[in-house]
Amino acid sequence: MSGSSGSDGGGGGGGGDRRTFLKRVGYTALVGAGFGAGALVTYDGTNPVKPHVIKGKRLPMYQVVVAQGTPRVAVSRGADTLANLHAALKAMGGIEQFIKRGDRVVLKPNAAFDRTPGQAANTSPEVVGEVTRLCLRAGAQRVTVAENTLFDPGRCMESSGIDAAVRKAGGKVHLPKKDNQYAEAIIDGLVLDTWPVMKIFWEADKVINLPTAKHHRLARVSLGMKNWMGAIGGQRRKWHQKLDLTVTDMAAVMQPTLTILDASRLLMRHGPTGGRLSDVKRGDTIIVGRDQVAVDSLALPLLGAALTEVRQIGQAARRGVGRIHLTDSELVELKTGA
Amino acid sequence: MQPQTIRRIFAGFFLTTFVVLSALMGTQIVRVYPATIFLELDPLHxxxxxxxxxxxxxxxxxxLIVVGLTLVVGRAWCSWICPLGxxxxxxxxxxxxxxxxxxxxRNRYRSIYHLKYGVLIAFLVLAAFGVTQTGLLDPMALLLRSVVSxxxxxxxxxxxxxxPASRLTWGGVFIGLILVVILVLPRFLPRTFCRVLCPLGALLGLVAKFSIFxxxxxxxxxxxxxxxxxxxQGxxxxxxxxRVSECTLCFNxxxxxxxxxxGFAALPSRARENVASPDLSxxxxxxxxxxxxxxYALLATSVSSRNRPHPKAIRPPGALAEKDFLxxxxxxxxxxxxxxxxxxxPAALEAGFEGLWTPIMVNEIGYCEPNCTRCGRHCPTGAIRPLTHAQRVGLPPENSPIRIGTAFVDRGRCLPWANGITCxxxxxxxxxxxxxxxxxEAEVFLGHTRSGEVHTTKVLRPYVNxxxxxxxxxxENHCPVQGKRGIRVSSVGESRSRENQILLIGRHRD
Known part of the structure; x- marks a missing residue:
């Protein structure tokens, strides 16, 4: 400790005494004033409740203005998955209509499970890889495949084959598990006010949803809108309490540039995790669309589900998130192969 | 009168005041200023x-009063006012x-006496990280806690x-034993606690370095x-x-x-003093x-109610969100x-080590009186907010009562659920x-009669909304299933926490 009057050998004349005394009182006053000022600055007599004000940010708009005559949805059927993908994209006006030079693209496949491609719990790796390649070829600055996996991220990536496919195509993989990799998004929905969403969605110009088509115990089916549960953080299991409302709330603010539904094979039972090959059947279909509600509704017959069973699709249509009923010119149906 | 005698009169007055205020605080016998005034005077808090x-x-x-007092005369608090001193x-x-x-x-200065400055610094560094542990050793908190528990x-x-209530305690023996040790040690070394450990004494010692008298x-x-x-004594x-930082002004x-x-004076020429600094390199x-x-690193990385809500860390109504509360x-x-x-x-380790002796509800002993706001009105630091009745019970404009947890029926121990017994x-x-x-109302199976017929009864079975x-x-308090009750409260659902919730919270509840 320094600075006080310290030792003072005494002796000295009266003037010296006075100086020493004043010096000491000065230090005392200084310390006292320090405490007083600190108290003055920090004093709070009421302890008011700080309301739970959660600052959220709105998610960007990812949708693009398309040329006249572009369908809302293109469905392509055939044994060759990649041929289906190319045909459907071509019918939509080509990926170049949606991805521009310099775009930062986020792809959101379903890659949440430690399952092999044949088990059909995740999106096919060849679809994810090919879309990555196509986006980069269209001039995308970078393509990031993002997923909040349900199981260990490393295992999910390895088993699904998605990590290898994306890296081979030149994309990046982003598997955030830390709270600080998520930020509150303003949802303003019927049940969600805000919810943590991966920060990478604010660093993206375009977002392509890459769901797979499968059975889901509670939601009946898991398709495009349900796939956003892999883009969020927080205590996402709570969504199950009102799943149709939460999924619709989220879909209303997360409108992707494109939805590419991989229905090349279908998990018909024991979803969304699956595991048995006997629960998987061929779907031989790729659905590409700029209306996620329409894409989801068109996939229902594949899974043997009725629109009335899947409440989130009706919800979303009623709330104008997308449309169920398309005119002839809005829907293109194709066949590839022989 | 000798200053020593005056000091003894003061000491007697303050010790009596503390004991009387502590004993009467919260009782309906007589309304007096709560004993927490001693905690408020304590600048360490x-x-x-x-x-x-x-x-x-x-x-x-x-x-500030005590800081001011110390700046004028030195650590008078320790011998004249502090009940533990x-x-x-x-x-x-x-x-x-x-x-x-x-x-x-016995009264020679020993180098171990610098330990209290170390304790003070460690506590203040912890506090700067948002972990307030001064109450572990602060004499006012230590003594009031011992008296209460x-x-x-x-x-x-x-x-x-x-x-009025039966005063069963949760770990009161441990708290009491610590006080006993603190009061026995001075039989061997005078004022052991004050000289060696007291972080408040250390703080006042540092302030006394600048005292005038x-x-x-x-x-x-x-x-x-x-x-x-x-x-x-010091x-x-x-x-x-x-050593002015050690002197407690006992005037012995x-x-x-x-x-x-x-003598005791302000003028250095008469004092001819040589002042040693606090023993703190x-x-x-x-x-x-x-x-x-x-x-801090150890506390922050271990599981506690700060990072993982604990079902038994049920805080009193008005308690701030756990991080602010701690x-x-x-x-x-x-x-x-x-x-x-x-x-x-006082919690044992329910809230983690950090939450040792912080308040939790133990419903086997007593429940939280639904209209009561006393705890918040007596909390000296505002860790529990003073609530109005409207805030507590959720009258407009609050509209939502303070929830401190949620009850769950244990169907394996609840009499109607488990045993078909009316309750x-x-x-x-x-x-x-x-x-x-x-x-x-449900018809439940009780067993078979001697002739082999199914024997059932009708009981009312409880559900919690x-x-x-x-x-x-x-x-939980009134559940007749003694020991582990058939219905028990967990902290989940407490309104002070956004994380510790079962239900999806959104605008649908507003």
Whole structure:
């Protein structure tokens, strides 16, 4: 400790005494004033409740203005998955209509499970890889495949084959598990006010949803809108309490540039995790669309589900998130192969 | 009158005041200012909570009085006002009990006495990280906690009923034993706690470095007889260079000096003093600061109610969100003293080590009285907010009551559910309107009759509606299944936390 009057050998004349005394009182006053000022600055007599004000940010708009005559949805059927993908994209006006030079693209496949491609719990790796390649070829600055996996991220990536496919195509993989990799998004929905969403969605110009088509115990089916549960953080299991409302709330603010539904094979039972090959059947279909509600509704017959069973699709249509009923010119149906 | 005598009168007054206020606080016998005034006067709480939260709450501003007092006369608080200091003085071995030489040895300054500065620095560093642990050793918190959780239950058991509730305690023995040790040690070394450990004494010692008035010794008159050191309580070396940071102003030296060589004055020329600085080198300060940082790292990385809500860490109504609560709670026990049912108890390790002795509801002992707001009105640091009745019960404009948890029926222990026995005491006592516990009539299997027919009965089975339940624990408290109750409250659903929720919270609840 320094600075006080310290030792003072005494002796000295009266003037010296006075100086020493004043010096000491000065230090005392200084310390006292320090405490007083600190108290003055920090004093709070009421302890008011700080309301739970959660600052959220709105998610960007990812949708693009398309040329006249572009369908809302293109469905392509055939044994060759990649041929289906190319045909459907071509019918939509080509990926170049949606991805521009310099775009930062986020792809959101379903890659949440430690399952092999044949088990059909995740999106096919060849679809994810090919879309990555196509986006980069269209001039995308970078393509990031993002997923909040349900199981260990490393295992999910390895088993699904998605990590290898994306890296081979030149994309990046982003598997955030830390709270600080998520930020509150303003949802303003019927049940969600805000919810943590991966920060990478604010660093993206375009977002392509890459769901797979499968059975889901509670939601009946898991398709495009349900796939956003892999883009969020927080205590996402709570969504199950009102799943149709939460999924619709989220879909209303997360409108992707494109939805590419991989229905090349279908998990018909024991979803969304699956595991048995006997629960998987061929779907031989790729659905590409700029209306996620329409894409989801068109996939229902594949899974043997009725629109009335899947409440989130009706919800979303009623709330104008997308449309169920398309005119002839809005829907293109194709066949590839022989 | 000798200053020593005046000091004893003051000491007697303050010790009595503390005991009386502590005993009467929260009782309906007579309304007096709560004993928490001693905690508010204690500047360590003000300083620690300001470091932890940036806010000096309400009454804690009174700590400035003691800082001011110390800046003028030195650590008078320790011998004149601090009830634990006074108790230490009373418990200390007296000079006449042993030889003069032994008495001088006892009051020699020892290097272990710098430990308290280290304790203070470590606590303040922890506080700067938002972890307020000063209450572990702060004399006011330590003593009030001991009185509330050990002494009063003890005399209550002996038949002196100051409180309406039965005063069973949760870990009161441990708290009491610590006080016993603190009061026994001075039989061997005077004022052991004050000299070695007390972080408040350390803080006031640092402030006293700048005090105007000091004890002084006239070298010309002094015969070096050593009487002053034999009588010294602070081990502050009055016979040589006074250690002003250790001096507790007991004035024993002045009283016993046969030459009248010791005085108390502001003027250095008369004082001819040589003042030793607090025994605190830069290296020691850094080491203590390092200990604080390391403790923080350990606390932050271990599971506690700060990072993982604990079902048993049920906080009183008005408690701030856990992180803010832990930054403000000084474990003083004032809330527990005024709790009308005695259900508010010092936590063991339910809230993690950091939450040791912070208040939790133990519903087996008492429940949270649904209209009561006493704990918040007595909390000296604002860790529990003072609530209005409207805030507590959710009258407009609040519209939502304070929830401290949610009750869950244990269907394996609930009498109607598990045994087909009529009960529903929980539904009957549920104070929420409309009731949070609802019942359904059901026909349940009891066994087979001798002729082999199925024997059934009709009982009412309880269900909890989690959107109505406020977690008050009346149901758990009254559940006839002794031991582990058939309905129990968990902290989940508490309105102070956004994370510790079962239900999806969104605008649908607004």
């Amino acid at each position: 003000g300083l620690a909570t300001v470091l932890a939260t940036g806010v000096l709450f309400s009454g804690l501003v009174l700590g 006074i108790l230490q003085d009373c418990a200390s071995i007296k000079p006449k009990d042993t030889s003069d030489r032994a008495a001088r040895l 050990s002494f009063l239950p003890l005399i209550n058991h002996a038949g002196v009923h100051l409180d 000091r004890i002084w010794r006239d070298e010309k008159k002094c015969t070096h007889c050593g009487a002053c050191q034999r009588a010294c 081990a502050c070396d009055p016979h040589t260079n006074l 030296c002045m009283a016993v000096c046969p030459e009248g060589a010791i 830069r290296r020691r300060a850094l080491a203590a600061g390092g200990a604080g940082v390391a403790s 930054a403000k709670c000084i474990k003083c026990g004032a809330c527990m003293k005024v709790c009308p049912t005695g259900g508010l108890q 529903i005491v929980c539904e009957e006592v549920c104070p929420v309107s409309p009731k949070a516990i609802v019942v359904e 989690p959107t109505r339940c406020i977690g008050c624990g009346v149901c």
